[in-house]
Amino acid sequence: MKIINKFFSMTVLLLIVIASESFAQLAAVDSVIEGNINTSAFLSKNKRYLLSGFVNVNSPAILTIQAGTVIYGEKVSKGTLIINRGAKLIADGTANEPIVFTSQELPGNRGPGDWGGIIIAGNATINVPGGTATLEGGTGTIYGGGATPNDNDNSGILRYVRIEFPGIAFLPDNEINGLTLGGIGNATIIENVQVSNSGDDSFEWFGGTANAKNLISFRGVDDDFDMDFGFRGNIQFAFAVRDPNIADISGSNGFETDNDGTGTFNTPRTLPVISNFTVVGPMPDTSFTAYNPNFRRGAHIRRSALTSIYNSIVMGFPIGLLLDGSGVGNAALGDTLQIRNSIWAGLRAGNGIITNYGPLNALSWYDTPAFGNRRYVQPAEVGLSDPFNLSNPNLVPSSGSPAATGASFTNPRLVGFFTPTTYVGAFDPSGNRWDLPWANYDPQNTNYVLSVEENQLSSLPTDFTLSQNYPNPFNPSTKIIYSVSQPAKVKLYVTNILGQIVEELVNEYRETGTYEINYNAENLTTGLYIYTLEAGNTKLSRKMTLLK
Known part of the structure; x- marks a missing residue:
């Protein structure tokens, strides 16, 4: 398990605990995207989208995203966009209207690993015997062209795109990176892409021949540019800037x-x-x-x-x-x-x-x-x-x-x-900066809410409730009660004080009513834990202590 910044002090941990007691909301969305996309689809900049779980775009589908569109990644389900071999992603933003993939958390609450990232798999050559392999990260994604690879394979366009707060480490050497490119061919266009605050590598190429220009790795956790398994692309104009604490x-x-x-x-x-x-x-x-x-x-x-x-x-x-x-x-x-x-x-x-x-x-x-x-x-x-x-x-x-x-x-x-x-x-040296105006060096505080959503947020119900668990402290069982004010998709999960999910208790739609969960933590060690309810656009958290 990967840990960000071993210099965290007890003061910082105390702040995490205090914050867990507060009321928080997630960014509102118009549409939840989950499961398989088997026919071509279009995402409009006039809506906000949420990636829930592993979203697979399958051949021969083409996912087209309009310039200026914002797509959130869901934290609890590790929202991840996967473009499989034979499918295409056309994410063609502009300098004034980049396409943004980011955390659903509101400004001030975002962090590395808030969602999965973007994975694109192609049919180009890799150096694994047999010509195909499974990408790391637990998604099961196959990449490489096998016995008949196509180094001119085309997986689409990724241009003027920002990817913020992605990167999940499932296990050491088995992670979802900010942008993962597996066996991508050189007909794919990759230009002007920024990966910020990734919980693992910002960019990783697994084989293939994809070329790229104008890449930014900003405040990543692991490596900035990782290349392996026979990658033979050309890359020009890129930079990385690191946070010394992370x-x-x-x-x-x-x-x-x-x-x-x-x-x-x-x-x-x-x-x-x-x-x-x-x-x-x-x-x-x-x-x-x-x-x-x-x-x-x-x-x-x-x-x-x-x-x-x-x-x-x-x-x-x-x-x-x-x-x-x-x-x-x-x-x-x-x-x-x-x-x-x-x-x-x-x-x-x-x-x-x-x-x-x-x-x-x-x-x-x-x-x-x-x-x-x-x-x-x-x-x-x-x-x-x-x-x-x-x-x-x-x-x-x-x-x-x-x-x-x-x-x-x-x-x-x-x-x-x-x-x-x-x-x-x-x-x-003349000062011509290809990173402006599309790059963002303060994604933590950027407000991506549409004006229509601001109206929605003002009328959100405030009577979703999450009660303090009882008993607390407990060993090993405790009772958690929550109420749903209107039918909604409900998620209830437990994290440790580093924010890593250790147990998912509920992840389904619930009708209006009060629900009781008997939670058995016999597999956890003594310590402080946080349980969180997400219902509609409301997010509530409480702390609890396990004493064995």
Whole structure:
């Protein structure tokens, strides 16, 4: 089980308990989407939608979402949108009207892992024997084209899209990421996508050949960009900004790349071609120590991956770059793994550019003059405008910044898809920011309520009730009573003080009336728990104590 920020103090936990006693509402919705979508469907920006449970779009259906539409993910059911092989998602927003997938919690109550995320599965090549596999995350989603893959497969369009507060960890190494791309072909369009406050990786590619431009990973919990199982796409213009207090117990990296789960040489080898990234870690200075100890590396290339990075900036991590294992080390020596014309900064002595493969001197390799790489002790030496600002990050190079020059696109891997630049990193020093106006750096406080819904909220019934359980404290059984003021879908569930659901007691429609639940907690350990009633648009919580 993953834990966000092991630095939580007892004061913070006390605040969680106090908040659980308060009355809260969920954002109102016009339509609940659940189950299977087997025929093509259209979502309008004039409505608010709720993803309930695993929503599967199945071949040959096309789900089209209008620019400006807001879709919530349901927390208790782990709402997740899954585009299966042969189906398509057409989510084509605009800079002024992005499409937003976000938490149903109201402003101030949102957090990483409030819902599942978006999963897209395609028919392109992966390096798993047999050509197909099941994606992690517990959804059962199959990806890859099997014996007859199509690397030009088309899963639709994801353009000007924000994905906020997704990412659920079911088990270690078995999570739903913010955006999961499994075996996606290169006819799919992925541009201008922001993943914010993801409870697991922001972006993860499992094989495939999908290309992408203009990606943002903002305040994620685990890795920003994770690539494996034979992914061979091209990606240009992307950045990541991290909250120094939030990292994953498994170890948080900017890049984490593998050939596969055990480091075989299965083909095709994982070889993403990456250019014009800016990856900003938790450390504005090498003397800064007030960051979560689960932060690891700016780039961790491991398990025989051939990940190649060009014209990019990585800075502010405890370890800058780790070339891990003989498969990676020999690829660096053989020039099938390349890092060129890039900047690494914020490098503590001994923790800058390292490897655990004896024949490779990673620092000397990185410093090879023909490679055009540069490194700096402090992130400030890179001269970006305001890269560590968590409410309004600005990664544009300032006047005199070394990032304003030094790029090269003569490498044969950088032809066709890539736009040549003279600068390294995600942004032009002229100040042309491709992230504005569509990106959002304060999703916690953004109000997504439609004006019609504001009227609905003002007339919501206030007489749904949730009584204090009795006895309390209890061992191991207690009684919970709630009342429903009008027919509604009711959810009653128990969470621990970290907000993780440990028991679902009710999840169905109820007629008007009073209901009694006898809850047996014999499988739980002694501690403080919170039980929550969601009925219609009302949310009520109470705390209870189990003493064994």
